[in-house]
Amino acid sequence: MTxxxxxxxxxxxxxxxxxxxxxTEQGAAVLLADGTSAAVFLLHDGxxxxxxxxxxxxxxxxxxxxxxxxxxxxxxxxxxxxKQVFCLRTGHCLExxxxxxxVFDVHVHDGVISxxxxxxxxxxxxx
Amino acid sequence: xxxxxxxxxxTARDDGRRFAVTVLSEEPRAAYDRVALSSVFDGADEAALRxxxxxxxxxxxxGVSALTLDRARQVVVTSSGPPLEYDELxxxxxxxxxxxxxxxxxxxxxxxxxxxxxxxxxxxxxADARAGVVIGGxxxxxxxxxxxxxxxxxxxxxxxxxHLMSVQIDEGGGALLAGLVExxxxxxxxxxATTSVLTDPVSGRVSGVELADGTRIPxxxxxxxxxxxxxDQLARSAGLAVGPRGGVLVDRACRSVTDSKVWAxxxxxxxxxxxxxxxxxxxxxxxxxxxxxxxxQATFPGADLSTKLKLLGVDVxxxxxxxxxxxxxxxxxxxxxxxxxxxxxxxxDDATTLLGxxxxxxxxxxxxxxxxxxxxLPADPASLLAPASTGAAHGLDALPDGAQICxxxxxxxxxxxxxxxxxxxxxxxxxxxxxxxxxxxGSCVPTLKQLLASAGVATSKALCEHFDVSRAELxxxxxxxxxxxxxxxxxxxxxxxxxxxCKPAVAxxxxxxxxxxxxxxxxxxxxxxxxxxxxxxxxxxxxxxxxPRIPGGEITPAKLLVIAQVAEEFKxxxxxxxxxxxxxxxxxxxxxxxxxxxxxxAGFESGHAYGKALRTVKSCVGDTWCRYGVQDxxxxxIELELRYRGLRSPHKLKGGxxxxxxxxxxxxxxxxxxxxxxxxxNLYVGGNGGFRPRHAELLVQDLSRSRLIQILDRFxxxxxxxxxxxxxxxxxxxxMDGGLDHLRDVIVADTLGICGALEEAMARHIDxxxxxxxxxLEDPARLAKFASFVNAPGTPDPSIEFTVExxxxxxxxHRPLLPLExx
Numbered sequence: 001m002t003x004x005x006x007x008x009x010x011x012x013x014x015x016x017x018x019x020x021x022x023x024t025e026q027g028a029a030v031l032l033a034d035g036t037s038a039a040v041f042l043l044h045d046g047x048x049x050x051x052x053x054x055x056x057x058x059x060x061x062x063x064x065x066x067x068x069x070x071x072x073x074x075x076x077x078x079x080x081x082x083k084q085v086f087c088l089r090t091g092h093c094l095e096x097x098x099x100x101x102x103v104f105d106v107h108v109h110d111g112v113i114s115x116x117x118x119x120x121x122x123x124x125x126x127x
Numbered sequence: 128x129x130x131x132x133x134x135x136x137x138t139a140r141d142d143g144r145r146f147a148v149t150v151l152s153e154e155p156r157a158a159y160d161r162v163a164l165s166s167v168f169d170g171a172d173e174a175a176l177r178x179x180x181x182x183x184x185x186x187x188x189x190g191v192s193a194l195t196l197d198r199a200r201q202v203v204v205t206s207s208g209p210p211l212e213y214d215e216l217x218x219x220x221x222x223x224x225x226x227x228x229x230x231x232x233x234x235x236x237x238x239x240x241x242x243x244x245x246x247x248x249x250x251x252x253x254a255d256a257r258a259g260v261v262i263g264g265x266x267x268x269x270x271x272x273x274x275x276x277x278x279x280x281x282x283x284x285x286x287x288x289x290h291l292m293s294v295q296i297d298e299g300g301g302a303l304l305a306g307l308v309e310x311x312x313x314x315x316x317x318x319x320a321t322t323s324v325l326t327d328p329v330s331g332r333v334s335g336v337e338l339a340d341g342t343r344i345p346x347x348x349x350x351x352x353x354x355x356x357x358x359d360q361l362a363r364s365a366g367l368a369v370g371p372r373g374g375v376l377v378d379r380a381c382r383s384v385t386d387s388k389v390w391a392x393x394x395x396x397x398x399x400x401x402x403x404x405x406x407x408x409x410x411x412x413x414x415x416x417x418x419x420x421x422x423x424q425a426t427f428p429g430a431d432l433s434t435k436l437k438l439l440g441v442d443v444x445x446x447x448x449x450x451x452x453x454x455x456x457x458x459x460x461x462x463x464x465x466x467x468x469x470x471x472x473x474x475x476d477d478a479t480t481l482l483g484x485x486x487x488x489x490x491x492x493x494x495x496x497x498x499x500x501x502x503x504l505p506a507d508p509a510s511l512l513a514p515a516s517t518g519a520a521h522g523l524d525a526l527p528d529g530a531q532i533c534x535x536x537x538x539x540x541x542x543x544x545x546x547x548x549x550x551x552x553x554x555x556x557x558x559x560x561x562x563x564x565x566x567x568x569g570s571c572v573p574t575l576k577q578l579l580a581s582a583g584v585a586t587s588k589a590l591c592e593h594f595d596v597s598r599a600e601l602x603x604x605x606x607x608x609x610x611x612x613x614x615x616x617x618x619x620x621x622x623x624x625x626x627x628x629c630k631p632a633v634a635x636x637x638x639x640x641x642x643x644x645x646x647x648x649x650x651x652x653x654x655x656x657x658x659x660x661x662x663x664x665x666x667x668x669x670x671x672x673x674x675p676r677i678p679g680g681e682i683t684p685a686k687l688l689v690i691a692q693v694a695e696e697f698k699x700x701x702x703x704x705x706x707x708x709x710x711x712x713x714x715x716x717x718x719x720x721x722x723x724x725x726x727x728x729a730g731f732e733s734g735h736a737y738g739k740a741l742r743t744v745k746s747c748v749g750d751t752w753c754r755y756g757v758q759d760x761x762x763x764x765i766e767l768e769l770r771y772r773g774l775r776s777p778h779k780l781k782g783g784x785x786x787x788x789x790x791x792x793x794x795x796x797x798x799x800x801x802x803x804x805x806x807x808x809n810l811y812v813g814g815n816g817g818f819r820p821r822h823a824e825l826l827v828q829d830l831s832r833s834r835l836i837q838i839l840d841r842f843x844x845x846x847x848x849x850x851x852x853x854x855x856x857x858x859x860x861x862x863m864d865g866g867l868d869h870l871r872d873v874i875v876a877d878t879l880g881i882c883g884a885l886e887e888a889m890a891r892h893i894d895x896x897x898x899x900x901x902x903x904l905e906d907p908a909r910l911a912k913f914a915s916f917v918n919a920p921g922t923p924d925p926s927i928e929f930t931v932e933x934x935x936x937x938x939x940x941h942r943p944l945l946p947l948e949x950x
Contacts, residue, residue, distance in 0.1 A: 021917050025624070025653035028917035035925040037916065044614070044624055054926070059941035060669030061926050065660055068653065069626035072592070078627035080657035080665055085627070 014038070014104070017113045019048065027064035027077065029053050030115065038104055038115055039064035041088060043075055049088040050115050052102035055079050056093075063101065129393030129409035130219030131158035131178050136417035138184045146420065148185045149211060151203075154242060155190040157181075162406055165270045167246055168277035172822045176243075196365035198386050215388055215420055218362060218375055219413070222355035222394040222404065227262070231324030236333025237349045240271040252348050253278035259348035260284075260336045262321050264291040268352035269438045272313050275348065276439070283314040283344050285321055285336065287353075295434060295445035299462060300487040303469040307441045307488060316342075324349055357395050357402050370397030379426040381416040390416045403430050407535055431534050433500075435486075435493045442490035447483025447500035448473050456482055459508040463488075470512040472496070479503055494574045495523070498530035498540070523577050532578070533564035533571045543575070547582045555579065573864070590852065591628040594621040598777065598852040602636050611637060612650050631656035632852045635739055638775035639847045643895035645902050647909050658737030661913065662900060663719055668938035669927055671719060672712040673699070674736035675726050676772065679746045679764035679784075680707025689729040697722055700935040705816075706743035706781065708734060713936050715923055717915040723900045732898035735773060739853075741780045744768040745793065749786035749803075758803030760786035763832065767801075770836070771843060773896045777850040777859075780843070781815070795823045798846075798856040799839060804828070808835045812842060813857040813867070821857040824867055827875055837886065841874040844885040 015030045015038065022028055022042040030038045030050070037053040041064075053061045058081045066077040068088075075088040085094045086101050093099040104115040134150050152158070159176040167173065181187055188205075195204045202210045224239035226232050238249050253259070259275040261268045264286025272282035284291070290301025291308075305315045320339040327334045335345040357374040359367075367385045368376040374397030376384045381396065383389040393409035394402060403409065408430035418425035433446035451458050455476030462469055468488030474481055481499045486492065496511065504511070505525040528541030542562055545551075552558045555575050559565045565572045588597035594617075596604070601620070610616050613633050617625060625633070634654035638646050646655055647662075658664045663671035675690070690709055694701045697718055699711040714722055736742060746764035750756030764784040774780070783794030784801045794800030800811040806829040814823030827838060850859040863869050872878040874885070903909040914920035928939040 015918060017917055023652060024650070026912075029915065029924070031916040031919045031922060031924075037924065037926070040917070055669075058667050058669075060667060061924050062665065062669045065657065065665070067627040067630050067656065068624070069593075069630060070624040071626065073623065075624070076626070080660070081667065083627055 014115045019111050019113055025068040029064040037061050041068055048106045048108055048113050049075060050104035050106050051091050055081050056099045057082050128158055128161060128406055129413050132410050133217055133219060133392060133413035133417055134181050134185050136414050137420060138182055140421055150185055150187045151191050151193050151205060152189050153192040165274045168274045193361055196361050198365050217416060218391040218395050219393050220358040220395040222357050224351055225354045225356050226351045227353055229321055229323050231326050234324055234326045234331060234333050236347055237324060239351050240267060253280045256280045256347035258346040260344055260346045261350045261352055263352035265294060271350045271352045273439045276312055285319050286317045287320055289318050296485045297450060300469045300485045303487050304441060308439050311439050355404055359395055374402040380419045381412050392416050398427055405432060433497050433534055435490050442488060444486040444490035444493040446497040449483045449485050453482055461512040472508045472512060474508055494571055498526050502527060523581055532574055536563040538562045538564035543578055544582060547584055553584050590632060591626055593617060593623045593625050593629045598632050599849045602848055605636050605640055613654055630654040635775050642892045645899060647912060661716060662737055664737045666712060671714045672710050673714055673722055674708055674710050674734040675731035676734035677708040678768040679744060679761050681761055693722055693725050698936050700937060707745050716913055717921055720904060720910055720913050724904055727901050733900040739776055739778050741771040741774045744782035744784060746784045747786050747791035753786060755789055756786035757805055758786050760784040760803060770893060774892055776847050778853050778855045807831055810835060813860045815855050815857050826871060838874060840889040841882050841885045844888050845874055
């Protein structure tokens with residue numbers, strides 16, 4: 001990674017991950033500075049999505065191990081513990097509106113993924 | 128059963144809660160299916176006989192009998208608690224067995240056949256008995272004979288009439304039936320009166336019976352099945368009028384002719400001068416009385432005494448005017464000594480209308496013929512008696528809407544079609560729920576399926592929104608096309624990127640078909656469900672459990688020591704599992720390879736506790752050590768567990784082997800259970816524990832070891848190929864057309880000619896099996912999947928915390944995260 005890569009990344013970047021370290025539709029946990037983790041997914045179309053890794057029901061850091069797929073075309077991940085399905089775009093649980101995952105902003109530049117929490121995303125994800 | 132039905136019907140329709148219902152049950156258990164009583168000896172357990180529980184609106188008092196009835200004060204005195212007042216009283220006291228007053232009829236060793244307690248008593252006596260005599264060759268008598276046979280007691284049936292089942296069938300049918308049951312080891316004595324029960328002069332116990340012609344039959348058990356009498360003592364002593372042969376006299380509303388506040392239903396009632404000893408008219412009375420109590424105007428619709436049953440595996444059916452008693456009735460008879468079946472149709476004098484019939488040996492056309500009673504014959508009678516394949520073709524469409532399809536619950540074709548047309552039901556379970564059709568004897572279920580098909584209802588078998596086909600079809604697609612990846616399968620035979628339903632199903636199919644491919648390689652890694660994904664069982668705090676294979680539960684002290692050392696080193700919680708192995712819990716993802724390196728070095732391999740796959744084959748110690756054992760159950764269990772290890776299947780698979788009939792391995796609670804006999808092995812299939820426990824049923828008896836393994840190979844492969852996703856073997860067999868009999872035809876008699884292919888597929892699996900944990904340890908790309916963080920591979924997740932309970936590490940209580948607090 002070069003200095004210019006870092007400049008391209010958003011100012012509040014929480015973590016940087018090479019895309020090449022991810023396998024398609026097999027999530028990975030990314031350790032964040034505060035000791036929590038994000039679940040990062042490389043989708044079949046080449047896009048990258050990231051959500052909070054903690055399962056809201058069990059409080060266990062496992063969302064990255066869930067099965068990735070789609071519901072009517074929207075990318076989803078199913079919790080490996082309770083099988084609740086979450087939309088990877090909004091973080092909303094499709095079965096229980098009281099649950100949702102945090103959605104991270106994802107920027108990919110020169111094969112490196114950077115995660116950040118930006119805009120009003122946090123409020124939206126946690127309504 | 129009739130009282131239960133009444134309580135169900137009344138509470139279901141009593142919207143305004145006008146009645147508080149109290150049910151007194153003399154037996155200490157809730158109502159059960161007496162019609163299926165003998166199935167207890169044939170694999171069913173008591174739970175399977177239990178009728179659906181009555182709702183909270185019913186106060187069910189078990190083990191409480193009604194002692195006296197005071198009609199003037201409207202009070203019932205019971206065996207416990209204060210007297211009960213009533214507004215309306217329903218007598219559903221049923222009947223009691225008639226025991227002819229021959230000398231010796233009350234000696235120890237004499238039984239009746241009515242309740243589960245009677246069965247228990249017979250079971251105990253059978254342990255020391257060689258032969259048993261059943262007095263009465265009717266329906267109940269033959270059931271009792273079958274029970275004795277299943278208890279390995281030679282049954283004799285003594286019948287007063289000239290042939291068996293004289294109420295339902297004629298002499299021709301009776302003669303064939305006698306021949307068929309004699310082949311099964313039942314000794315039939317017809318036209319024979321029992322003059323006394325012989326007893327041992329020393330012990331006083333039953334030693335045999337003597338017949339009128341002087342014949343003596345030695346036996347240690349006598350079962351009376353010579354008919355029943357209504358239990359009307361309570362009614363009689365309260366001054367209620369009873370019929371000439373007993374039974375509370377009631378009108379067509381089922382109301383006592385003596386007291387308008389008292390009702391009687393079922394075998395306790397005498398209606399139109401008749402006491403009906405069958406459950407169907409009893410149910411009709413229950414519905415009638417319930418309707419009347421709620422202000423309706425129902426009257427008893429009359430009884431259809433048609434019956435279809437399987438007695439000792441022999442089909443017997445009788446319907447309509449079976450004996451041809453209508454004036455001018457003609458009979459067309461087909462006797463087929465080759466197929467060993469007998470059929471008779473009774474038709475009107477002009478041969479246009481069907482009046483009734485009898486079928487013995489093959490009753491497959493019963494479902495089509497019975498509803499035709501009273502209707503114009505759709506074809507010439509002889510062709511209707513021809514084998515089922517042609518007979519059925521005249522079938523369903525020819526029936527009028529008024530024809531009864533389910534005679535147990537009096538459901539007509541019209542009612543069923545209406546339920547389908549209105550969208551109330553689009554499946555057999557749906558029809559069962561909204562019309563009750565098929566919930567009695569179940570003989571009309573195939574007709575329900577045909578009715579749905581001919582009404583154009585396609586039952587959806589789609590796996591999920593990504594695949595329109597069923598799992599079994601997807602399996603065949605994978606076999607035929609040789610496709611080995613999800614993307615190609617979805618693009619050519621489905622749509623989208625899949626989900627947590629179809630992806631594990633595809634993963635399982637590919638794993639069953641290609642044992643040699645590692646389940647974590649390439650695209651397949653993304654299909655694996657929670658546990659398969661890291662070859663370990665994910666626990667509630669995100670850690671994993673590790674279960675090494677311990678075949679048959681046999682383990683050396685040295686290996687036990689290794690498990691103990693690994694558990695100590697990695698601070699794992701240990702627990703003995705139900706499958707005779709050891710569970711090591713609390714491993715972090717990144718610890719799994721190191722743990723498995725220690726285990727594989729010591730000779731352990733994956734136990735597949737994480738997979739929908741063969742888990743364990745549990746065993747008892749067998750004849751190596753046990754005083755009672757008759758075969759080497761441990762040796763067989765180990766051989767089977769090693770043979771089928773790694774076999775991926777639609778759901779988990781468990782096996783068990785017991786070395787004698789004491790069944791210490793609990794083999795009959797497994798998908799396949801094997802119990803040793805003096806002559807070999809008995810194979811049981813379709814058992815499971817869990818949410819709905821089931822006992823496995825006997826598939827084949829007294830098998831040699833090699834034949835047993837051959838049939839097991841076929842059984843498991845047939846299950847792998849044709850079951851639905853997450854369908855255990857019990858549900859798979861139940862859903863099969865023809866059930867266990869069909870399964871036996873396919874995998875024992877090879878009627879479909881597929882057994883060779885099934886055996887080859889299993890041989891391929893066995894050849895290609897490799898321990899998948901060892902294969903992970905040997906491959907850096909696979910090992911990389913066990914990183915805790917992609918940006919910090921060896922760092923333990925700081926959010927996973929433990930506490931200590933009873934000297935072991937357990938997950939720290941988790942902070943509730945629901946609902947998630949806004950930042």
